[in-house]
Amino acid sequence: MASNKNNKLNLEQQKYQSFAQKREPRRPLLSNCLKAFISGGAICVFGQLLHFMYIKYFSFTENNAGDPTAATLIIISVLLTGFGVYDTIAQWAGAGSAVPITGFANTISSAAIEHRSEGYVLGVGGNMFKIAGPVIVYGVFSAFVVSIIKMLVNYMGGI
């Protein structure tokens, strides 16, 4: 893919590409992965504790305790984003804070807060889903395709 891209560049640009590539900071993969593992795992443990709490004290069942758990994690993540703490966590945690549902809430609320100066309709309303939008679009479309495939398989008598 890289060589394909280079074909369209002139000599000067190719020189710059290799110059920039050499000076790009190397990402410490192992320590990044370890940080992501610890922080992501910790968020999931916190979610599991909330799950237990909702079953034990708020009479939810094993099946529907997921909803209040997700909502609580989202509220906490939105508050942390608003106070500017989530960014600090994200710098350390990397994907550990982006992959859990808290990262999804963070992208929505940070985009909403960031664009409020452009007005509430086009700024906040229009930019809220800038990063979360693709997640919903591809999630819904892939779920649609998979369920259609399942439907056809069932229709033809299953495997």
Place this chain on the structure above:
Amino acid sequence: MEKIIWAFIVGGLICVVGQIMMDVFKLTPAHTMSTLVVVGAILGGLGLYEPLIKFAGAGATVPICSFGNSLLKGALQELEQHGPIGVLTGIFKLTSAGISSAIIFGFIASLIFKPKG
């Protein structure tokens, strides 16, 4: 108690996969999240995600892949009850709590907080 340990390990490993996608394949967080959601929907379609949730609890439901799985699960449930139109009516059924609370609280946050930096 055991479930907490498995939640930590499985949840952590999914995040490591995300980190590798970001560092090695140089994807943006938005690409990483979208890919994981599609992977979640496919795993759900193969019937592999439910056993993972039974096994690891929040370790499987908190990462974003469970979003894809829940979209699929809602669609399949309604498909069984109401036929093909159920795919359209059911797709947001189980994820409603997550999406609507993210929209509502995100909007409230934009009313209260001012951007920093």
